Amino acid sequence: MHQVSTQSDISSGHFAWRARGMHHTVSRVPTGATQAMSPINRRDTGRRVDLDTTFEALSHTLRRRILLSLMTDYPRPTAEFETVEFRPEDSDREVISVKLHHRHLPQLDEAGFIDWERSADSVTKGEHFEEIRPLLELMDDHAEDLPDDWP
Numbered sequence: 001m002h003q004v005s006t007q008s009d010i011s012s013g014h015f016a017w018r019a020r021g022m023h024h025t026v027s028r029v030p031t032g033a034t035q036a037m038s039p040i041n042r043r044d045t046g047r048r049v050d051l052d053t054t055f056e057a058l059s060h061t062l063r064r065r066i067l068l069s070l071m072t073d074y075p076r077p078t079a080e081f082e083t084v085e086f087r088p089e090d091s092d093r094e095v096i097s098v099k100l101h102h103r104h105l106p107q108l109d110e111a112g113f114i115d116w117e118r119s120a121d122s123v124t125k126g127e128h129f130e131e132i133r134p135l136l137e138l139m140d141d142h143a144e145d146l147p148d149d150w151p
Contacts, residue, residue, distance in 0.1 A: 049128045053111050058135065061088045062096065063104050066123065067113060067136055075124040078105065078116070 057063055065086045069076060078100070080086065087096045105123065109116040112128035139146065 049111055049113075049131050054132055054135065057108055057111055057113055057132065058139075060104065062086060062100065063108060064136075064139070066104070066108065067129075067132060068140060070114065070123070070125050070129065071133065071136055071140070075117075075122040078121045078123060081105075081123075 057067070062081065066081055069080075069086075081100055081104075082093055082097050087093065105114070105116045108114040109126065112126040113132050114126045114129070115124045116122075117124070
């Protein structure tokens with residue numbers, strides 16, 4: 001088992017952790033700035049994605065599965081995310097399809113973690129994907145320590 005240590009510097013808005021001898025830092029936009037900017041504006045200015053946006057992206061099973069799948073294989077057809085392998089257990093395909101197209105994909109796209117080409121109906125890594133990659137790798141490396149319904 002690997003040691004994971006965390007540290008946070010509230011004044012600078014940085015959160016850092018160490019795992020496997022690697023150091024990762026996620027910057028957080030100050031609270032006032034976050035409220036004044038939409039995710040699209042953060043993406044357009046080239047700023048790093050804030051920590052709350054990162055954790056929100058990882059807070060739903062389907063979004064985690066989409067992001068994990070892009071670590072190894074892309075582009076991916078949007079329809080693939082409606083299959084049994086991606087859907088949370090006991091979920092209706094039609095309901096997931098609506099949520100996928102109206103909530104999950106737009107949220108990941110706005111944050112810049114994915115690029116969703118609606119006309120081509122495909123998903124690739126977004127400009128901020130590398131910012132979330134360390135968390136995805138940490139989750140993937142410790143999958144056996146996570147709950148059974150993970151990711």
